[in-house]
Amino acid sequence: MRLSSFTVLLFISSSVDALRFQREHAVTNPACKGMTAMESRWGKSEQCNNIPTLDNFLTRIDKAFIEKGRKLPITMRSIEKSWAHGFDTQYYRLQLAAQKIANGEDVHIMVVGGSFTAGCQNSIGEDEQHKPWPVLLEEHLRAETGRDNIKVTNLAKGGSTTASALRSMFKFKTDLPTADIVISEFNFNDGFNFGHIKHGGSMQSATKPNLEFGSAILDSSNHPAFMFMDIPDWMHPVESLNSTAREQSVHYQTGNRLHVPLVWYPTAVKDSGDMHLDLHTKAEQKKVHPKCFPAHDVVASLLYGVLRQRVHEVCEEGITQKDIPVPTLSDATTRCVVNPAYAAYADDGESKFTPVSHTSGWHFGEDHAGKPGWLAEANGDQHEIVFDILISKAVHIEYLRSYDNIGSATCNLEGSTEPLKLEGLWDTCASLSDHSVMELAKPTKKPATKRLRCKSDGGKFKILSILSC
Numbered sequence: 001m002r003l004s005s006f007t008v009l010l011f012i013s014s015s016v017d018a019l020r021f022q023r024e025h026a027v028t029n030p031a032c033k034g035m036t037a038m039e040s041r042w043g044k045s046e047q048c049n050n051i052p053t054l055d056n057f058l059t060r061i062d063k064a065f066i067e068k069g070r071k072l073p074i075t076m077r078s079i080e081k082s083w084a085h086g087f088d089t090q091y092y093r094l095q096l097a098a099q100k101i102a103n104g105e106d107v108h109i110m111v112v113g114g115s116f117t118a119g120c121q122n123s124i125g126e127d128e129q130h131k132p133w134p135v136l137l138e139e140h141l142r143a144e145t146g147r148d149n150i151k152v153t154n155l156a157k158g159g160s161t162t163a164s165a166l167r168s169m170f171k172f173k174t175d176l177p178t179a180d181i182v183i184s185e186f187n188f189n190d191g192f193n194f195g196h197i198k199h200g201g202s203m204q205s206a207t208k209p210n211l212e213f214g215s216a217i218l219d220s221s222n223h224p225a226f227m228f229m230d231i232p233d234w235m236h237p238v239e240s241l242n243s244t245a246r247e248q249s250v251h252y253q254t255g256n257r258l259h260v261p262l263v264w265y266p267t268a269v270k271d272s273g274d275m276h277l278d279l280h281t282k283a284e285q286k287k288v289h290p291k292c293f294p295a296h297d298v299v300a301s302l303l304y305g306v307l308r309q310r311v312h313e314v315c316e317e318g319i320t321q322k323d324i325p326v327p328t329l330s331d332a333t334t335r336c337v338v339n340p341a342y343a344a345y346a347d348d349g350e351s352k353f354t355p356v357s358h359t360s361g362w363h364f365g366e367d368h369a370g371k372p373g374w375l376a377e378a379n380g381d382q383h384e385i386v387f388d389i390l391i392s393k394a395v396h397i398e399y400l401r402s403y404d405n406i407g408s409a410t411c412n413l414e415g416s417t418e419p420l421k422l423e424g425l426w427d428t429c430a431s432l433s434d435h436s437v438m439e440l441a442k443p444t445k446k447p448a449t450k451r452l453r454c455k456s457d458g459g460k461f462k463i464l465s466i467l468s469c
Contacts, residue, residue, distance in 0.1 A: 074274030093225030113185030115158030120292035136300035376456035407459020
C-alpha cells in the first residue's frame with residue numbers, strides 16, 4: 001500500500017481543549033453515525049500494537065528526570081485535563097493525523113512560536129548541548145514508534161507573535177500545502193504584546209489576529225488540524241500555576257470560537273505543585289527565558305502525550321467525528337497578508353529587502369544574533385530610508401518595540417494624506433515586533449508603485465518587514 005505523507009505544522013501557542021467532551025458525546029451525536037472503527041475500515045493496524053503505551057513512556061521519562069534530581073510533573077490524567085476547558089472542540093482533523101501515525105505513515109511536524117520555542121537558553125554549568133523541545137519531541141516520536149520517518153522542523157522566531165506570523169503567511173505557502181497539523185506557541189509573546197500579562201487587561205485585542213491566523217490555517221489547501229500549545233507567564237509562577245486557560249490564555253476565545261484544541265501547560269503540571277519553568281539566577285538575569293531543563297523536557301513530553309492519546313483513540317475507536325465548516329476569511333486585510341502585492345522580510349536577507357535609497361545612518365544588520373533588520377543609528381541625527389512598493393490599498397510596516405534604547409520613526413506614503421509615527425518605545429518589559437498600517441486615500445483596483453519614506457528621530461529604530469496589498 002502506498003503511504004501518503006503526513007505533515008504536522010506546529011505553531012506553538014497553547015490550545016488543546018475539550019476533546020473529551022466531544023468523545024463522550026460522540027455516541028449520541030447523529031452526525032457521527034455511520035463512522036466505523038479503524039479495525040473494520042483498515043484491518044487492525046500492526047503499528048497500534050507496536051507503539052508502547054503512554055504509561056510506559058511516562059515511566060521512562062520519569063526515570064531520566066529522577067537521575068537529574070527531579071520528577072516528571074505530568075501524568076496520563078493531567079495530560080488529558082490540560083486540553084479540557086469546557087468548550088466544544090473540533091478534533092476530526094487531529095484524529096486523521098493520529099490515524100496516520102498509527103499506520104506508520106510519514107510525519108512532518110513543523111513548529112512556529114516565540115523565542116522559548118526557537119531554542120533553549122542554558123544556565124551557567126548547564127549542558128550546552130541540551131536540545132529545545134521540538135527536537136526532543138521528534139526524538140520521542142521516533143523512539144516510541146520505532147520509525148525514522150517522523151520529522152520535526154522548528155520554525156519558531158524570537159520576538160514574534162501571532163500577529164507577525166499572520167503577516168508572514170505568504171512565507172508559509174511552501175509548507176502549508178502539505179501540513180496535516182499546525183501547533184502554535186505564542187501565548188507568552190501575545191500576552192506581552194497585547195498587554196494581558198503585564199496589565200491583566202482585555203484579551204480581545206489578541207483575539208482578532210488569532211482568529212484570522214487560525215482561520216487561514218484551517219482553510220488552507222490541505223485542511224490541516226490546528227491546535228495551541230500555551231505556555232503561561234513564567235515570570236509569575238505561583239499565579240500562573242493556579243490559573244486556568246480561561247483566565248490567562250490569550251487564545252481561549254479563539255479556541256472556543258474556532259473549536260480547536262488548546263493545551264494549557266499549568267493544568268498539566270499543577271498537581272506537582274511546581275511550574276518546572278526554572279528561571280536563571282540573578283547573575284544570568286538577562287536571560288529572561290526558563291532554563292533548558294526541565295522546561296523543554298516537560299513541554300516535549302506533554303505534547304507527545306497529547307498525540308499519543310489521540311493515537312490510542314483511533315486505534316480503539318477509529319474516526320468518531322466528521323469535519324465541520326471553517327469560518328471563512330471575510331476581513332480584507334487578512335486576505336491581503338495571505339496574498340500580498342509586495343512583501344519584504346529581513347529574515348530573507350538584504351538582497352530581498354532592498355530600499356531605493358537610504359542615508360548613511362541606516363544599515364542592514366543584526367542588533368542581536370539571528371534578528372536582522374534595517375537599523376537606524378542612535379546618533380542624534382535623523383536618517384531617511386526609502387522604498388518603492390506595489391500597493392492598491394494599504395501597507396503594513398513591522399518594526400521593533402522595546403523598553404529601552406529605542407526611538408521612533410515617521411513614515412510618509414505617496415498617496416496617503418497623513419504621515420504615520422511609529423513609536424519604538426513602550427512600557428512593556430519585553431522586546432517584540434509590532435506593526436502599523438498606512439492606507440491610501442483612494443484605493444485602486446490594480447497595484448501601482450508608490451514611494452514609502454521613513455525618517456528616524458535620531459534614536460535607534462529597526463524595520464523588520466514591509467508588506468502591502
